[in-house]
Amino acid sequence: MSIIQNLTIEKILWRGRGLARLKSGKAVIVEPAVLPGEIVNVEVCREKKDYVGARPVEIVHPSALRRPHPCPHASLCGGCKMGILPMSEALELKKNILCDTLSRSLHRHMDTDQLPPIRTLASPRGWRYRYRGQVHVRNHLPHFCQMQGQDLVRLDDCLLLARPLARFLDQLCAGLPDGRFTVAASPKDHTVCTQKDGTTINLPFPDHGFDLVLPGNNFFQANWELNQSLIHEVSQAVQGHERVADLFAGSGNFSLPLAQAGARILAVESVASAVRTGTRNARRLGLDTITFKTGNLAREHTWKAIRTFGPTALVIDPPRTGAKHIGTRLKTLSSLRTMAWVSCDVVNTCRDLAVMLEAGWTITDILLVDMFPQTWHMETVFTLHRPS
Numbered sequence: 001m002s003i004i005q006n007l008t009i010e011k012i013l014w015r016g017r018g019l020a021r022l023k024s025g026k027a028v029i030v031e032p033a034v035l036p037g038e039i040v041n042v043e044v045c046r047e048k049k050d051y052v053g054a055r056p057v058e059i060v061h062p063s064a065l066r067r068p069h070p071c072p073h074a075s076l077c078g079g080c081k082m083g084i085l086p087m088s089e090a091l092e093l094k095k096n097i098l099c100d101t102l103s104r105s106l107h108r109h110m111d112t113d114q115l116p117p118i119r120t121l122a123s124p125r126g127w128r129y130r131y132r133g134q135v136h137v138r139n140h141l142p143h144f145c146q147m148q149g150q151d152l153v154r155l156d157d158c159l160l161l162a163r164p165l166a167r168f169l170d171q172l173c174a175g176l177p178d179g180r181f182t183v184a185a186s187p188k189d190h191t192v193c194t195q196k197d198g199t200t201i202n203l204p205f206p207d208h209g210f211d212l213v214l215p216g217n218n219f220f221q222a223n224w225e226l227n228q229s230l231i232h233e234v235s236q237a238v239q240g241h242e243r244v245a246d247l248f249a250g251s252g253n254f255s256l257p258l259a260q261a262g263a264r265i266l267a268v269e270s271v272a273s274a275v276r277t278g279t280r281n282a283r284r285l286g287l288d289t290i291t292f293k294t295g296n297l298a299r300e301h302t303w304k305a306i307r308t309f310g311p312t313a314l315v316i317d318p319p320r321t322g323a324k325h326i327g328t329r330l331k332t333l334s335s336l337r338t339m340a341w342v343s344c345d346v347v348n349t350c351r352d353l354a355v356m357l358e359a360g361w362t363i364t365d366i367l368l369v370d371m372f373p374q375t376w377h378m379e380t381v382f383t384l385h386r387p388s
């Protein structure tokens, strides 16, 4: 493959890719991790009609902001490529990327100059924030998958893992066969578990005075400390609504605090074990205004229950693939006035929001939540209103 020398990175695009241009004006999309203003040599990986795809091989002129990556695995792993930037600059860069992505993705559906300013929520911890993560196991030892290629590399520590997980990672993997597994830890008492061992962990909601008791194979927000602020923001967005549907509800991360605050909640989730966890916890906490329902939101019959419930507000927190096809169903909820849309992939979310914007909904707040510092991953909460 050929090398292109001395390219200047103009800006950073979605998923942390750098944009540069050849003398002809043709775009070069450079894999992370490069920074705006840097001059780099790149190796061409693919030639397309509209652009060239490349990976950086040498940073000829580094950005003044670039710092040495603190992890010894960084050059092979790629799990925290933004570790080359101080956290506050990284969040500012993410904000610029988000702003740019929203303008490009939504301009056909609204006047993007009318979008509200993007607010940001920083993570209390830059490193050691993950209380849930995935690990490759080989020969009963933890490994990570090498960036280019499929080779597994022995992992002695991961700086993103919260201390209890880092401390007991070898011990947890010793009991596992070869494969990829979820490992989790309680931020409260530091109990650790794997998706396999049946141990439950306590996840504290300090602002609400209760714990969620959850088995290790259920999803929960990995950056548990920042999750408390996320819950607060989502609760603010739907405050004052008495009937709230929580779609893609998991084990009740938003439903339980909202029910405790007095709302009547319908929580819909496709994974039956998460629904069982949510129901068990609601019962234990005496929250009888919350109903958990197992249902696939891509299926029409799940929506019958939501229509019957008649929510005036909605919390929606789909997986990265987004919530394709649900816009048309949301439009049929005539009682609905407010939505807090939690997004972990803005491009897919914009595709889904477009239907609501076309139907007259307005984005009234945008919050960028730095759930995964040191990575290009972004969590965004959009608040939407339907003018009455």
Ligand SMILES: C[S@@+](CC[C@H](N)C(=O)[O-])C[C@H]1O[C@@H](n2cnc3c(N)ncnc32)[C@H](O)[C@@H]1O
Residues within 6 Å of the ligand: 219, 220, 221, 248, 249, 250, 251, 252, 253, 254, 268, 269, 270, 271, 274, 295, 296, 297, 298, 317, 318, 319, 320, 344
């Ligand atoms: C990003 S997680 C959010 C979970 C929860 N809101 C939380 O904060 O812990 C997305 C959830 O959507 C669920 N899910 C994915 N596809 C679904 C579908 N088609 N119907 C219902 N739930 C789905 C997943 O099982 C997962 O629990």
